[in-house]
Amino acid sequence: xRLKVLGAYGASDAEHNLTGYLIDxxxxxxxxxxxxxxxxxxxxxxxxxxxxxxxxxxxxxLPHLIQNRFSSPTQPLTIFAAKEVLELLVRDxxxxxxxxxxxxxxxxxxxxxxxxQYRALTPGKRIVFNEVGITxxxxxxxxxxxxxxxxxxxxxxxxxxxxxxxxxxxxxxNKMEHVVAIVTEAxxxxxxxxxxxxxxxxxxxxxxxxxKKITVDAPVYAxxxxxxxxRDIESQIRNLRDRRARVLLEKNYTL
Numbered sequence: 689x690r691l692k693v694l695g696a697y698g699a700s701d702a703e704h705n706l707t708g709y710l711i712d713x714x715x716x717x718x719x720x721x722x723x724x725x726x727x728x729x730x731x732x733x734x735x736x737x738x739x740x741x742x743x744x745x746x747x748x749x750l751p752h753l754i755q756n757r758f759s760s761p762t763q764p765l766t767i768f769a770a771k772e773v774l775e776l777l778v779r780d781x782x783x784x785x786x787x788x789x790x791x792x793x794x795x796x797x798x799x800x801x802x803x804x805q806y807r808a809l810t811p812g813k814r815i816v817f818n819e820v821g822i823t824x825x826x827x828x829x830x831x832x833x834x835x836x837x838x839x840x841x842x843x844x845x846x847x848x849x850x851x852x853x854x855x856x857x858x859x860x861x862n863k864m865e866h867v868v869a870i871v872t873e874a875x876x877x878x879x880x881x882x883x884x885x886x887x888x889x890x891x892x893x894x895x896x897x898x899x900k901k902i903t904v905d906a907p908v909y910a911x912x913x914x915x916x917x918x919r920d921i922e923s924q925i926r927n928l929r930d931r932r933a934r935v936l937l938e939k940n941y942t943l
Contacts (some may be wrong), residue, residue: 690713693941698850719749719806733908735765738769751787764802767804767807768824769807790803821837838865844866850875850889852885852894871896872911876914881894892927907932909935910935
């Protein structure tokens with residue numbers, strides 16, 4: 689499995705990018721950063737995007753990914769999300785005001801069919817898409833949010849998206865086979881624990897507590913760092929006494 693980390697931060701500037709991951713060049717998880725780091729040819733290879741929740745730093749590039757496909761002869765893009773998450777995404781983003789709903793607009797370049805389709809997932813129910821197992825699992829954030837368990841080519845990978853302390857996704861992770869990586873978050877440093885708690889995020893301290901709930905032997909990556917606190921968070925993650933604890937970098941991983 690090849691994991692391309694296009695963005696690993698909860699904010700952006702010239703050197704840091706919003707949350708976005710691409711697996712094997714065709715399956716994306718979150719879309720804070722997609723089009724801003726991918727060529728048109730690379731975008732055309734993306735077949736599916738799983739959205740953990742509709743906060744702007746996780747969906748910023750999604751409208752542009754859809755728009756860029758509209759005039760190109762390519763296969764439809766499938767957007768996956770838990771049912772509540774997808775309802776918010778359509779209501780607040782693809783509402784004809786913030787952005788058109790391209791699932792309702794035929795594309796002449798695609799045989800007068802829409803270039804995007806939505807698939808609402810029932811939390812906890814596994815589905816298969818192009819031989820990939822996908823299970824949406826609710827996590828604990830300020831708004832409806834669901835991480836995902838992905839099974840691809842005999843390997844499994846877990847993404848929580850944004851979350852505070854949570855339980856169900858770890859229970860399911862612990863039952864999975866061949867887990868090669870877990871991507872969760874640590875948004876604020878330890879001295880801002882109150883803010884992390886209030887906004888339903890993790891600090892390195894609570895990241896460490898979540899590690900204790902995970903029994904699988906796989907690297908657990910901290911993503912979604914807030915830029916002003918980047919160095920403190922990275923240092924605090926590295927000081928955890930668990931060899932699985934890692935800082936997620938914007939680079940390509942072979943898992």
